[in-house]
Amino acid sequence: MYLREDRHYLADHPGMVPVTTEQGEELRKQIGATYYIECSSKTQQNVKGVFDAAIRMVIKPPQKQHEKRKKPRQGCFLNILCGRNMVRHK
Template sequence: METTTDDFTIALIGDGYVGKTCVLNCLQKSTYSKNSAPNVYNEMTLEKVVGNRRILFKIIDTAGQEEYDNIRKRVYEKADIFLLCFCVADKVSYENVTSKWMPDLYSYRNKPIILLGTKVDLRINSSSTSISRERGIRLQRRIGAKFYVECSSKSGEGIPNIIEAASNVLLTSRQKKSCVVQ
């Protein structure tokens, strides 16, 4: 059986310090490092096999700070999908999904989004600043994201679900584009 290869670019975006670099490191090395330094731009390649398809993901980690807007815009143009991140223990990063990041992606609204709630190991159920899974799902629906995934780089919880969701969205959209209607 012949193997088909697909190449996709994923852009990790969101506020600084929500854990994008730790997620990238976990995807790449399957390990957590609390010493991950924030960066301006970082990328890695990840390979996944789904059925008879070989998928090569280029995952680009972008800086969330305003002074790096121009670099992010260049990444947006290359991206096939966005992983829009917020920290479930940080109400401001949650609010910035709609006030900052969705307006930032307006020109790229034809590209799919997966909403990613990070640092679930820090969620405190009784805290008014923690974001519940239900609120994350409501936000996912409100912004039109294809999936909502929660994860913890520290515990590894949900990390495999990120690439699984991205594969699902990207392969489904590629199949729709290659459909011929007569």
């Protein structure tokens, strides 16, 4: 989030472009994720929201209508893109 407005970061990292919200949403759809949530560990903006969503997914995962669970889920998968992972090369 903050990388989009951080002129010093962008000046220090030529050729790097922050991922847009639209690109994040598109990736969410491609990988079949339930949520795309932007946050900033630097400013703490929406960090709690990321963990709240992860907890909700573990406690009550969404069930597709055509799926009937035969076995309960075991384990958890959480994909968080942080820091340098939130930028892409031009």
